[in-house]
Amino acid sequence: MTAGLDTGSRPSTATRPAQGWTMVCRSADVPVERGVAALVGDVQVAIFRTYDGAVFAVGNRDPFSGAYVISRGIVGTRGDAPTVTSPMLKQVFDLRSGRCLDAALDSEVTLPVHAVRERDGFVEVAAAEGSG
Amino acid sequence: MQSEQVVVVGNGMVGQRFVETLLARDTDGRFAITALGEESRRAYDRVALSSYFDGVSADELDVVAPGTYESSRAALHLCEQVTNIDRGAKEVTTVSGRVVAYDHLVLATGSYPFVPPVPGRDLEGCFVYRTLDDLDAIRSAAAAAAEHTHGRRAGLVVGGGLLGLEAARALRLLGMSPHVVELAPRLMPLQVDDQGGAVLKRLIEDLTVTVHAGTSVASIVRDGDRMIATLGNGVELDLDVVVFSAGIRPRDQLALESGLAVGERGGIVVDSTCRTSDESIWSIGECALVNGKIYGLVAPGYAMAEVVADRLLGGSTEFTGADLSTKLKLMGVDVASFGDALATTEGALEVRLENPVENTYAKLVVSDDATTLLGGILVGDASKYASLRPLVGGPLPGDPVAMLAPGGAGVALGPGALPRDAQICSCNDVTKGAILDAIVEHSLTDVAGIKACTRAGTTCGSCVNLLKPLLAEAGVEVSKALCEHFDASRTELFERVRTERIATFSELVQRHGRGRGCDICKPVVASILASLEHGYVLDGEQAGLQDTNDHFLANLQKNGTYSVVPRIPGGEITPEKLIVIGEVAREFGLYTKITGGQRIDLFGARVEQLPSIWQRLVAAGMESGHAYGKALRTVKSCVGSTWCRYGVQDSVGLAVDLELRYRGIRSPHKIKAGVSGCARECAEAQSKDIGVIATEAGWNLYVGGNGGARPRHADLLLTGVDTETLVRTIDRFIMFYVRTADRLQRTSTWLESLSAGGQDGLDYLRQVLVHDSLGIAAELDAAMELHVGRYSDEWADTLADPDRLRRFASFVNAPGTPDPSIQWTPERGQIKPLIAGPTVEVVR
16 A cells, blocks of 8 residues: 555555455554554445454444544453444444444444455455445 | 324423333333424424524434334324314314324423513514524524624513523623513522522623613613613613513413313413313423412423323322422523522521622521421522432431531532432432432443433433432442553553553553553553653554544544644744645645634644645644644743733743743643733633743743633742743643643642642642652653653654554555545535434433
């Protein structure tokens, strides 16, 4: 990938294998306990790596603010759950299920969860249908 | 089984609460509800109506719980005033001709404003204060008045009760000078006594509201574009707008026409179950005459809604009267009234405390044997309301005089002293017992959980401070622990990192914590590491500790873009730099606004644009302003002795020096400073964490000031010192604060915390900073020297580092592609964010 100063570059041509996997970046591009955003088709995906090296992918849209910022949240844990905190209003989401752990007791707020895997030093995502 | 049809006439706060309560309790799906509202808007918060002029939108005032009308069990029809009830056929007809059959009919038609029969009351420019439409009309009239009236516009509010003073606030927010006319000899005659009314009048008049009590409006006549109101006492007022807010009358016309029993002075007659003279028809809220009484507050209306919902489901609840306690902030003036405030109970005794210096008044009403608290009034300072009100009806916990004294010396007034049946939240009728049960039953661990579960604290918010102690009482440990990952406080962690020379988060969490951190502890640890030997942390493992603002060195805004603030030391800037800022804003299409800290904020930068923007600014000799950090923000200054006829010292020069000295320092919370060149204090230094005011004899140093939600004037620490002494003391003040304050604790609350245990916090601080009573002055001085010597601009550093630049990508697989969700709409010649799609309501 190119550095941020080069704002004119075009999207890299993503390869989409038969199974629906899209290669999005090198494994090294997803730093430990930080996230990146990726564009898979027209779906915005937030990809994270937790401290143990595992990779997770959820929707990049924060359902509380409507802004596409989840990838910029702080990665951590709550109990045993790996989590990301929305940088906007600080709700915490479980990276495994996408479930918001801070929503009102009687409501269910979840981020879409996308399949993600690492192969040959690259990160691949299969975006769930109809999610943004 | 076919469901029973419930029709609710009126979609105000009470009608809506009834619908939600019945839906929640009717777990078998027995009822189908049709709600009919007359207004074009569904239920909104009428209690907070004046906040509409604070910029709160109609949507934000909406009180309908999400999902209420999305199932087949409840439907809402707006603009459907009910015009007829056919009690024989059991159906209602609306203004549009819609006919709806009912098994149970609930009349929640509310009230209308009473307009006294004053000649001229129908003139254009006369309004009532009841609905959002009324407010829109008042706003239009105010705008029209601005066109033709030179100078200050004026408005008259007829009625000095609770709602009248709210209306006066609204006029003030519209830029008018309000007058208030009240027939009774005092303001808020139903809530406060004469003595309290007099204090309230003084406080309100300090806010440029003119109070005319004990008189009425004799006539209103038009005079060209304006109006002249003549009062009963002969005073003539020249006005743009008149608002009638002289009480309410129940809307009982529909009931009257259908032959239901109606009170002599209005109101739909209901029994203690809220049932009318027709057993299929109920009435709740301000239209209902319960036991001969009309209740014009929302809390009793909510209680009636509960009663009817319970009765329909076969329960046996009765409406037994309501707590008419009130606490409100009128234009910043606290007023509270609770229980038998006017001492109408036979033999009641009153204990009064008036402080004419502070302009406060407090009164407790106690039983004739001085054993039971009956009620009270608080004017000017209502901070004791939350702890006193739940004690009404119970035994006095101590000497009433001591209870009124500042600090409540020696009398336990916390919620711990309350019995289980004490009502904590009067708006939603939630008792202490109900909250304690909910904490146990739902394993609640925080205030947000209590609010979501019980509704306590969600309406007026005055009881929120009582909720946290209840967690402790229920056995939930409210500890000083930073979060679930660390049992220690920020101050304790700071000392451990310092003494054990810990350099990374991983090391710290392994030794003193558990898990992998969260958005609370990680930024705290980043700040501690930055304050100690490690400098500002942005690389390697530490990068993951930073909140998004610190990570991207810019301020996140609501649509995911960032704002950029270059440092403008002391608010002094050359024309060349101003031009560059303007050019950058124009080139990148940014929204620009002048900040309160004498600099310029550029909004709407996408993450991938940030480095290019900084590059332009850095090339022109500018640097990061650290607006994104818990760090020194600005040192504001007046123009000082260089230009000002009154200035006695060079305030700009000192402000520039101080800002450059402390720029980039990381602290528990933001730090703001100000320097004024003379006692006229144009830099508002006394509202800053660090304030300096020039005198003929030298500098005066103030510390611990604060604007914002809880303003505090700074305390005078040093008088008439030279620049060297001044700077050395500020160095130590900042470093001592950085070391010992808690997470997100401003210097104001930190300073107050130093006063704990009866010691004089300011004097203690003086001993530590000036006389080195702790023997740490050399350490503090060295820490500041280290900071000053090590400073470098974070923007320039980032531009020079290809690894860091990599994070400024919109998408990892399309780094230059703008986020397509970011959309703008024009407003006043600049951009404004557009957010697409529905969002989830945030429970606060």
